[in-house]
Amino acid sequence: MGIKVMFKDIRRIISLSIRTIAGLHLFTSSMFEISQTEGASMLPTVQSNGDFCIVDKRYKNGNKIEMGDIIVARKPTQPDSWVCKRITGMPGDIIIIDPSRGHIEKMREKFNNIISNDDDCEINKNDSIKENEFNSRFKEIKLNKNGFDRSPYDQFIVVPDGHVWVTGDNLSDSVDSRTYSVLPMGLIGGKIIIGMYLPNWMNFKGEYYRFLANTFHEV
């Protein structure tokens, strides 16, 4: 009799724990999940360490995702690691790959201004020397029969269907679409909606949580 009751209890415990685990798994894979961020690529928005974020998994696979949303996604070149980035291009958009690299015409203008403001500069007097000076300073810009070879500068890309363009908020310390190009929506794991900074929780001061709003507005 006693053994029978014990078996009944064990069976109940096993059944309950399996059901709980399954329910939790369903919840974290399709509703919400808390995950910790790491790295400096989203620095002004999300702290580099100890920042716990609530991930809304209903935006999995890029469903209903919008420009300016903060997402977590698998890194295309390293699928076992997750990255947290902001969407800066939707399918069909024309994107300049790296705005921080500058613009050839603007660089040339700037260079000419610097040279012409300098009265003592000998280069100013001769156009061919000026041209040579420019070419030697910016060796990566080469002329071909179509004009400038824009390979490191001024490169544009059209985001294909089912892909997005993602960049970190901290452009100077972020490995993002500028490196691995467009990100397939299938790699998107969810959208980050709330950030909770752990030191604020520990010290009972500051804001405990903050909504990570979509800061995008069209010009």
Next chain:
Amino acid sequence: MKPTFNPDSSPFGSKDKVLLWKFNVKNIENLKINDVIFLKSPINPNQIYTKRIKGLQSDLIIPRYPDTRSKVLIPLNHIWVEGDNIHSIDSNTYGPVSTGMVIAKAVWIIWPLNRFGPVPSEGGRECRERILRYPNTVL
């Protein structure tokens, strides 16, 4: 994947059922050439494609329509997938796919019982440049 899966094209024919291996398939180490995989479509992420792996990372691929005589170098942790059918929409359209898009590996055909058995390990065309150029080399 017509000759491999669902070979009869009649609308009333039953669809094939296959057994899938889902453990650790996002790791490139567990993916081999000629494996049949299920992957999320890069064009529409809510669709699932069945394709055969035809190239792994660092392979040089000759696409089906090399209109500019171009070759494709597969990036790190990416694969080149093609359907066994010549009319399939595959990497020739959307390029190399990240292994993060792989959902499962098809290992065993279960349903039409006359074809019960492992998924055929051959199909499609060879498109790796080094194999096409040096076919007799053992690698």
